[in-house]
Amino acid sequence: MYRQLTKANPLSLYLYSMKPVLARGIISLLRKTVHFEALTITSSDCIVDTGTAKFYWEPGNAYSMLGYPFRGDFEKTETDITVKIASSARCVVDVGGNFGWFACQWQAVMPAGSQLHVFEPVPAERSRLQKNLALNTRNDVTTIVNDVCLSEAPGEVQLHIPKKLGAAFASMSEQSYGGEFEVVTARSTTLDDYCKNRxxxxxxxxxxxxxxxxxxxLRGARTILQAAAKPVILIESQASTIETFGSTVPEVLNFIKSLGYRGFVFQKDRLQELTDRNIETGYNYLFVDEQKAGSLRSFLEKKLTV
Structure with missing residues (x-):
């Protein structure tokens, strides 16, 4: 090899010798600007490992993985708590799967024989979701990705995708993001009908x-929400998006509470019990069966302030 290198054109040899320097510089820069457990770079893809699951990452897209690689975390408390719950769950449902942040990490820890049902009606985002789930495939967990939209009645709905932000921000109502929207039509069903059919x-x-x-x-899920074994619910609700539907955040949260649930709001890295005073101080909320809230207390109290 040495003889071959010494016979090479001096310019070619110089460029060759600079490649390791360039590679070291790139790796050093990556370590300073991105935060994750590990990164795999192939000829066509970048794959980020969070320590629990792997994801395809598009470095040139600021919204890829919703910015996780540059921040080092994404909804960490929500992730930690729900991964713990998923580790002993027999049936998990993800409505609005996006690129699979939660679904992939839940799939990684769910017990053998369990089921994961994910709903993502936007074709572009569903493709990312399926690729990420495939990176984390488990033969002993049944994972079903659905292309339908969950609503209060079966039929069809229109999804508005902001061209500036991308498919991760699609909504059944045109949000005030500015710019142009792509509109796609999707079939809709209710969660109750889905559960009955499955x-x-x-x-x-x-x-x-x-x-x-x-x-x-929620209106299309009354039966399953009031089942004897109530689900733990992680729900996002923000005034800026729900107002375009003519609703409010308190309406959403009070609807769930009326079905026999106890609520908590995520604030930074803590959970706080839901009250009238903090009802809109966060955007992610956790609800548990009020009759069984004590059984989760041992884990939740580490993240809970009252």
Whole structure:
């Protein structure tokens, strides 16, 4: 090899010798600007490992993985708590799967024989979701990705995708993001009908992230939400998105509470019990069966302030 290198054109040899320097510089810069457990770079892809699950990352897209690689975390408390719950869950439902941040990490820890049902009606985002789930495939967990939209009634809905922000911000209502929107049509069903057709008599963990359509999903899920074994619910609700549906955050949260749930709000890295005074101080909320809240206390108290 040495003889071959010494016979090379001096300019070629110089450029060759600079490659390790350039590579070291790039790696050093990456370590300073991105934060994750590990990164795999192939000829066509970048794969980020969070320590629990792996994800395809598009470095040139600021919204890829919702910015996780540059921040080092994404909804960490929500992730930690729900991963713990998923580790003993038999049935988990993710409504608004996005690129699979929660679904992939739940799939990684769920017990053998369990089921994960994910809903993502936007084709571009569903493709990312399926690729990420495939990176974390488990033969002993049944994972079903659905292309339908959950709402309060079966039929069709229109999804508005902001061209500036991308498919992760799609909503059944045109949000005030500015710029142009792409509109796609998707089939809709209710969670109750889905559970009936799939013979699901209970859900252990339910996530709802639907960009303002929370009440529509909840109204179509009354039966399963009032089952003897109530699910733990992680739900996102913000005034800025829900107002375009003519609803409010308190309406959403009070609807869930009326079905026999106890609520908590995520604030930074803590959970706080939901009260009238802090009802809109966060955007992610956790609800548990008020009759069984004590059984989760041992874990929640580490993240809880009252």
């Amino acid at each position: 013979q699901l008599d209970h859900i252990d963990l339910l996530k709802i992230d639907v960009e303002g359509a929370e009440l529509l999903v």
